[in-house]
Amino acid sequence: MSIIEVIDLKKSYDGKEAVRGVSFSVNEGETFGFLGPNGAGKTTTINILCTLLAPTSGRATVSGIDAMKDPHGVRTQIGLVFQEVTLDNELTAYENLKFHCYMYGMERRLTQERIAEMLAVVGLSDKASERVKSFSGGMKRRLEIARGLLHRPRVLFLDEPTLGLDPQTRSHVWDYISELKRTEGNTVFMTTHYMDEAEACDRIAIIDNGRIIALDTPEALKSSLRGDTIYLSTDDDRLAEREIRERFGLEVKNIEKKGLSFLVEGGESFIPELFSALTVGIKSVNLKRPSLDDVFLHLTGKQIRDEEVAPKRPGRPGNMNR
Amino acid sequence: MFAYKAIYVIVLREFTRFFRQRGRLVVTVARPLIWLGIVGAGFSGLVDTGGDESYLKFIMPGIIGMTILFSSVFSTISVVWDREFGFLREMLVAPVSRTTIVMGKLFAGSALSVFQGALLLLVAPVLGVELTVVKYLYMLLLMIMVSLSMTAMGLVIASILDSLEGFNVIMNFIVLPMFFLSGALYPVDSLPFPLDKVTYVNPLCYGVDSFKHILLGTKGTLVAELPLYLDIVVVSLFTAAMIVIAAISFSRK
Numbered sequence: 329m330s331i332i333e334v335i336d337l338k339k340s341y342d343g344k345e346a347v348r349g350v351s352f353s354v355n356e357g358e359t360f361g362f363l364g365p366n367g368a369g370k371t372t373t374i375n376i377l378c379t380l381l382a383p384t385s386g387r388a389t390v391s392g393i394d395a396m397k398d399p400h401g402v403r404t405q406i407g408l409v410f411q412e413v414t415l416d417n418e419l420t421a422y423e424n425l426k427f428h429c430y431m432y433g434m435e436r437r438l439t440q441e442r443i444a445e446m447l448a449v450v451g452l453s454d455k456a457s458e459r460v461k462s463f464s465g466g467m468k469r470r471l472e473i474a475r476g477l478l479h480r481p482r483v484l485f486l487d488e489p490t491l492g493l494d495p496q497t498r499s500h501v502w503d504y505i506s507e508l509k510r511t512e513g514n515t516v517f518m519t520t521h522y523m524d525e526a527e528a529c530d531r532i533a534i535i536d537n538g539r540i541i542a543l544d545t546p547e548a549l550k551s552s553l554r555g556d557t558i559y560l561s562t563d564d565d566r567l568a569e570r571e572i573r574e575r576f577g578l579e580v581k582n583i584e585k586k587g588l589s590f591l592v593e594g595g596e597s598f599i600p601e602l603f604s605a606l607t608v609g610i611k612s613v614n615l616k617r618p619s620l621d622d623v624f625l626h627l628t629g630k631q632i633r634d635e636e637v638a639p640k641r642p643g644r645p646g647n648m649n650r
Numbered sequence: 651m652f653a654y655k656a657i658y659v660i661v662l663r664e665f666t667r668f669f670r671q672r673g674r675l676v677v678t679v680a681r682p683l684i685w686l687g688i689v690g691a692g693f694s695g696l697v698d699t700g701g702d703e704s705y706l707k708f709i710m711p712g713i714i715g716m717t718i719l720f721s722s723v724f725s726t727i728s729v730v731w732d733r734e735f736g737f738l739r740e741m742l743v744a745p746v747s748r749t750t751i752v753m754g755k756l757f758a759g760s761a762l763s764v765f766q767g768a769l770l771l772l773v774a775p776v777l778g779v780e781l782t783v784v785k786y787l788y789m790l791l792l793m794i795m796v797s798l799s800m801t802a803m804g805l806v807i808a809s810i811l812d813s814l815e816g817f818n819v820i821m822n823f824i825v826l827p828m829f830f831l832s833g834a835l836y837p838v839d840s841l842p843f844p845l846d847k848v849t850y851v852n853p854l855c856y857g858v859d860s861f862k863h864i865l866l867g868t869k870g871t872l873v874a875e876l877p878l879y880l881d882i883v884v885v886s887l888f889t890a891a892m893i894v895i896a897a898i899s900f901s902r903k
Contacts, residue, residue, distance in 0.1 A: 431659060
């Protein structure tokens with residue numbers, strides 16, 4: 329059963345199209361990732377699903393409720409962790425969570441139980457009465473993730489949950505997310521431009537320029553490339569290049585001083601063949617399985633990492649009154 | 651329509667923040683005392699009070715009006731602040747109506763203003779203002795009324811502004827003139843032609859006048875100048891109008 333259903337969603341700002349007709353559905357209990365560079369339309373889509381933004385056209389339902397017709401209904405079903413920190417620094421961790429519970433009209437007794445439970449899962453029980461302003465970036469993120477799940481939402485939206493965190497903290501936060509997913513069992517919808525995070529999703533939609541250009545499991549997307557990349561360095565690269573072309577009919581890239589690289593199916597069994605075929609001495613050989621980055625490169629002709637600059641905030645609903 | 655729990659927690663949060671921000675507490679206590687002590691004492695030599703009435707006593711209602719005006723408008727900064735620092739989004743995705751959020755902010759700002767006004771009022775007897783329990787209770791009711799009106803106005807301003815810088819402009823072009831032309835420091839009757847008319851357009855003028863009714867009475871020279879019922883009607887209508895505008899402008903977001 330699909331818990332999120334999006335049909336031909338479009339959104340333009342001042343004549344500029346941020347989302348140009350996106351359709352997909354997310355199954356209940358699945359971790360679904362939106363992968364793409366900054367400005368691809370990820371945050372805009374998430375904001376429409378969370379009822380913070382009205383689409384120009386198209387339809388979006390969350391757990392069967394239309395996000396445009398009944399935003400209130402959708403809001404009871406979802407939890408949200410924004411790209412930027414949205415905690416009150418002057419309040420303690422406990423107070424921030426309590427604020428959330430009351431906003432969601434939770435029972436008082438349930439409130440205390442739930443807060444204690446969630447603080448324990450994200451490992452912040454001993455920090456409950458400390459003010460958030462003394463927290464590190466990773467601690468704030470963990471607190472926000474705990475907060476997003478307090479009211480037991482059916483879908484948890486995570487917009488770039490690890491943006492701006494160092495790699496170690498990132499993997500830490502990610503551990504907590506998987507742990508929570510195990511204990512809470514809800515659907516997770518996330519956006520990211522980190523490849524390793526996308527790998528951890530059940531399915532991913534690759535989005536670029538406001539369009540979904542591929543949607544499948546990470547494995548299927550990678551195997552769609554059909555081939556491993558082999559990096560080769562020899563005593564005479566030019567000769568080797570010519571030999572590979574003539575013997576195997578493969579397209580070879582020769583990068584000055586760095587060696588040769590080419591795409592081949594079944595790379596592991598190809599290497600022995602290559603060794604016996606070449607007449608030049610081989611200095612080194614390296615095999616790389618396709619990554620999601622390669623998939624993105626293949627589909628768009630550019631790398632996601634090229635665009636990984638300072639985070640900008642496209643269509644930040646914080647400025648909705650403009 | 652309203653989620654009372656949500657309103658309660660929004661008010662609770664503003665109070666918690668208020669008491670944690672030491673600087674704000676100090677300013678709150680110091681500002682009216684500075685006005686009373688320095689400005690009041692300085693002007694009292696210049697103003698002809700027509701006999702033995704004390705100027706310091708005369709400006710007491712005005713200083714309470716000022717405290718409420720500043721506190722109310724400043725507390726609505728928190729809306730702009732919350733937007734700037736993202737916390738507003740945490741409220742906007744909650745399953746409560748925009749009107750609930752507006753009401754929460756309105757009650758929070760008003761309660762803080764009444765709290766400050768009520769504290770300041772305790773100084774009144776020192777300045778020679780006669781204060782009984784009944785008068786204090788009447789003042790509380792009027793202060794609630796004026797606080798709601800000024801906070802609602804602040805919310806309208808905050809809903810239009812989208813940056814903290816804009817608030818300086820508001821301070822200089824709306825809040826300060828509102829204070830000076832409210833009859834807080836001098837009787838409206840003593841103002842020259844265009845200014846007295848402008849003063850009567852100012853809703854705070856009616857609020858301050860209502861305070862004068864309770865604290866100064868109507869007999870003498872430096873006293874209330876308008877009928878009390880008119881004060882109450884004008885302030886209430888203004889409050890209602892501002893709440894409606896604020897609610898509409900927030901639900902558009």
